[in-house]
Amino acid sequence: MSTMDSQQIADLATSERAKSVSERFGSTERPRTAMERFTQALRNSTVTIIVVIVAVMWSIPTFGLFVSSFRPPALIASTGWWTGLVPPWHATIENYQAVIQGQGFGQAFINSLIIAIPGTLLPILIGSFAAYAFAWMKFPGRDFLFLVVVAMLVIPNQIALAPILSIFTSIGLTGQYAAVWIVHMAFGLPFAIFLLTNFFSALPKDLIESAHIDGASSFRTFWNLIIPLSVPALASLAIFQFMWVWNDLLIALIFLGGSADKAPLTLAVANLVGSYGENYQLLTAAAFISMALPLVVFFSLQRYFVRGILAGSVKG
Amino acid sequence: MATMAQQERVSVAVPPRRRRDITWSAFLWIAPTILLIGLFFIWPMILTTITSFETTDTLGNVTGFAGLKWYKDIFTDPANLTILRNNVLWLVVGTTLTVGIGLIIAVLVDRVKIEAVIKSTLFLPMALSATAAAVIWRFMYIYEPAGQPQIGLLNAFIGLFGIQPVAWFVNEVVNNFALIAIYVWMWTGFSMVILSAALKGVPDEIIEAAKIDGASRFTLFWRVMVPMIAPTLTVVTITMIINILKIFDVVYVNTGGDFHTSVIAQAFYDQLFTFQNYGLGSAWAVVLTIVILPVMIINLRRIRAERGSR
Numbered sequence: 001m002s003t004m005d006s007q008q009i010a011d012l013a014t015s016e017r018a019k020s021v022s023e024r025f026g027s028t029e030r031p032r033t034a035m036e037r038f039t040q041a042l043r044n045s046t047v048t049i050i051v052v053i054v055a056v057m058w059s060i061p062t063f064g065l066f067v068s069s070f071r072p073p074a075l076i077a078s079t080g081w082w083t084g085l086v087p088p089w090h091a092t093i094e095n096y097q098a099v100i101q102g103q104g105f106g107q108a109f110i111n112s113l114i115i116a117i118p119g120t121l122l123p124i125l126i127g128s129f130a131a132y133a134f135a136w137m138k139f140p141g142r143d144f145l146f147l148v149v150v151a152m153l154v155i156p157n158q159i160a161l162a163p164i165l166s167i168f169t170s171i172g173l174t175g176q177y178a179a180v181w182i183v184h185m186a187f188g189l190p191f192a193i194f195l196l197t198n199f200f201s202a203l204p205k206d207l208i209e210s211a212h213i214d215g216a217s218s219f220r221t222f223w224n225l226i227i228p229l230s231v232p233a234l235a236s237l238a239i240f241q242f243m244w245v246w247n248d249l250l251i252a253l254i255f256l257g258g259s260a261d262k263a264p265l266t267l268a269v270a271n272l273v274g275s276y277g278e279n280y281q282l283l284t285a286a287a288f289i290s291m292a293l294p295l296v297v298f299f300s301l302q303r304y305f306v307r308g309i310l311a312g313s314v315k316g
Numbered sequence: 317m318a319t320m321a322q323q324e325r326v327s328v329a330v331p332p333r334r335r336r337d338i339t340w341s342a343f344l345w346i347a348p349t350i351l352l353i354g355l356f357f358i359w360p361m362i363l364t365t366i367t368s369f370e371t372t373d374t375l376g377n378v379t380g381f382a383g384l385k386w387y388k389d390i391f392t393d394p395a396n397l398t399i400l401r402n403n404v405l406w407l408v409v410g411t412t413l414t415v416g417i418g419l420i421i422a423v424l425v426d427r428v429k430i431e432a433v434i435k436s437t438l439f440l441p442m443a444l445s446a447t448a449a450a451v452i453w454r455f456m457y458i459y460e461p462a463g464q465p466q467i468g469l470l471n472a473f474i475g476l477f478g479i480q481p482v483a484w485f486v487n488e489v490v491n492n493f494a495l496i497a498i499y500v501w502m503w504t505g506f507s508m509v510i511l512s513a514a515l516k517g518v519p520d521e522i523i524e525a526a527k528i529d530g531a532s533r534f535t536l537f538w539r540v541m542v543p544m545i546a547p548t549l550t551v552v553t554i555t556m557i558i559n560i561l562k563i564f565d566v567v568y569v570n571t572g573g574d575f576h577t578s579v580i581a582q583a584f585y586d587q588l589f590t591f592q593n594y595g596l597g598s599a600w601a602v603v604l605t606i607v608i609l610p611v612m613i614i615n616l617r618r619i620r621a622e623r624g625s626r
Contacts, residue, residue: 048428054421055437061501062440064455064469080467081455126348133345138338147616149349152357154612156562158581159601160360162588166376186356189349218341247445249565254589269447270569280454287451291444298443302436 069095069284076280095285105289107261108268112246112293114177115264119184119245120238126185127192128200128234132222134193135200136208146197152190160186161254168255177262179255184245192237199233200226236304243294265290361605367598374592386599399578403561403607405492406499406579410560413500415553418507422515423537425508435512439505446502446565453498453570459483485571492577499566503559507552514548515541554615561608580604 068081070091075084084090099105133139134146164183165174173179203226211221227234249266256262263271269286368387371380390396425434441449458468462480466472471481484494518541526540542549564581567573573582580600587597 044427047424048430051421051424051428051434052430055434058438058441058501058505060469061452061456065452068455076467078467079465080469080472082469082472126352130346130349133339133342137342137345139340139342140338142342143620145346145350147620149353150619151612151616152353154558154608154615155357155361156581156601156604156608158562158564158584159364159605160356162376162594162597163360163363164356183356186352189352193349218339218345243443247448249445249447249569266445266447269451283451283454287448291448294443294445295440298440299436302439 065284065287068280069288071095071281071284073281076284095281096289099282099285099289104260105265105268105286108263108265109289111262112264112266112290115180115184115252116242116245118177118181119188120242122181122185123188123192123241124234124237127189127237128196128227128230129222130189130193131196131200132218132226134197135203136226137218146193149190150194153194157187158250161250165254174255175259175262177256180251183251183255184241184248187251188241188244192241195237196230196233199230203229232304235301239297239301239304242297246294364598364601367594368602370595372594376592376594382595386596387603389596390599390603396583398576399580399583402492402577403563403579406496406560406563407557409493410496410499410563411553411556413496414503414507414556415549417500417504418552419511419549421504421508422512423541425512426515435505435509438508441502442505444502447569449498449502449566450569453501457484457494459486485577486575488576491571491575495566495570495577498570499560499563502566503556507556510548510552511545514545518544550618554611554618557611558608558615561604561611580607 064081067084068076070093071081071084072090072092072094075090130149134142168174168179173182207225207229208221211225216224246264247266248264249270252264252267253270256264256267260271265286269283269290272283272286367378369382369384370378371382371385373379390400421434421438425431428434444452454468456469458466459471459481460466460468466475466481468481468484470484475481482490485491522540522544523536526536531540562581563579564585567577567579567582568585571577573579573586578586580603584597584600584604587593587600591597
């Protein structure tokens with residue numbers, strides 16, 4: 001395991017050729033009699049049934065919200081969402097209309113994008129500079145500094161919030177998008193550097209050295225060689241960082257909390273939880289709107305997403 | 317003589333690349349990182365540690381030296397002890413369930429044809445914010461007084477068996493578990509996907525050898541597969557432990573730490589942003605960091621060993 005490269009593991013995870021564990025897990029002898037074949041089939045279908053039940057249980061909460069978001073307010077508050085599954089359905093899109101038109105969710109969606117795009121790109125840019133140095137340059141204190149950066153992966157971000165808030169307030173940055181960008185940039189760095197250093201240092205050594213011999217500067221090697229070769233790692237990191245920033249509540253709450261016109265979706269939903277306490281109908285549609293983009297990203301780029309966590313945590 | 321001359325020529329033609337060539341410009345490449353890590357991690361840690369030994373007014377101005385007062389509060393005050401107990405509960409139950417269920421599903425899912433669909437289903441909650449998850453779980457946990465129609469699925473379900481409805485977030489027997497369940501729902505997919513990849517990486521020869529030796533399925537799993545994926549199992553477990561020790565959002569959006577469901581990060585937030593008690597808030601942050609310290613050291617050893625082996 002320890003000699004295995006993260007990329008190999010990622011390939012294994014997605015490869016069709018990877019032999020299933022069950023093939024190897026099962027008995028060496030092929031079932032000979034009809035009875036044995038029957039038992040084997042029964043065993044396999046039992047396993048299938050078990051995992052399908054688990055998957056259904058896992059989906060029920062999200063499905064319940066989905067159904068609820070299309071039910072009229074009066075029914076949401078008086079009957080269980082599952083009654084909406086049988087006629088009469090009373091399906092409606094008025095919850096979505098109410099949230100989009102009346103609660104400023106269109107603006108909140110745009111605010112989330114304004115926060116998430118620089119909040120994703122900045123840490124990747126700064127992090128890839130550092131990862132390049134950590135992976136391919138020799139300098140005094142390199143290993144120590146790398147370990148310090150990686151150690152920060154486990155430091156609770158909350159510890160920094162109060163001191164940073166007081167600095168930002170004193171220079172008038174609190175309530176500005178820039179404040180949130182800078183905080184996300186800093187908090188995203190340790191993971192970005194950890195993942196990218198692992199990936200960069202696994203690139204073929206000959207390639208990097210021949211670029212140097214050909215007289216390419218460090219910057220050219222980085223920009224024309226390392227970055228294009230690392231698109232898979234950069235993509236998975238971007239997905240991760242995007243999800244974190246998009247789903248973040250705490251940082252937005254503290255650094256933008258006072259300015260409602262700049263509030264992202266998470267903050268808008270959280271405020272709705274507070275101010276409308278029992279008005280579930282608005283919450284249902286609001287929550288689904290806030291989930292829409294991450295779900296699209298998740299389903300379209302799932303392969304990269306899985307690759308990313310494997311590269312990041314199963315570096316062997 | 318001839319061989320020496322040859323050697324001479326060779327070494328002139330290709331100057332031996334010295335392993336200790338230092339690229340001083342590297343510091344330019346890492347300068348922004350060093351600056352940000354210093355400003356956002358190192359310096360706040362120092363400042364917070366100092367504040368945890370002080371008393372302040374509600375604006376954060378230092379009013380005196382507190383010594384170990386705040387730490388004594390944390391470890392003696394009954395309300396604070398409950399908070400520490402909750403973190404232990406989260407750590408034990410949350411880690412066991414996310415890693416345990418993740419491992420079981422990883423083994424099982426490998427034997428079915430619709431593996432990709434099942435994996436996506438379990439992994440999907442990872443893409444959601446804690447706020448969205450809170451709204452989703454409301455429809456599971458809503459409580460209506462007994463006798464009224466239950467609109468929360470769980471209470472409606474247990475009602476079928478004649479069990480009285482439970483106020484899941486208020487009832488102190490169950491409320492911490494109700495919160496942990498949300499976390500488990502969100503993070504089991506993460507464990508499952510990584511462990512599944514590791515299981516697929518176990519070399520065939522080892523499995524075959526064990527089977528030839530007559531190992532049963534059970535033995536094969538516990539004595540061969542689990543030890544083979546032990547490094548990955550460690551990584552997943554460490555990730556979960558760190559995550560859970562820092563747990564904040566799930567608690568904050570669902571109960572806000574009320575009804576004795578608070579955890580360290582929630583207590584820290586309350587002291588700092590609700591009660592403006594900067595000394596106690598900082599002490600909580602320091603306690604959280606100290607609790608995480610052993611995990612960090614284990615993690616660093618692992619990373620150092622990996623880098624060394626390359």
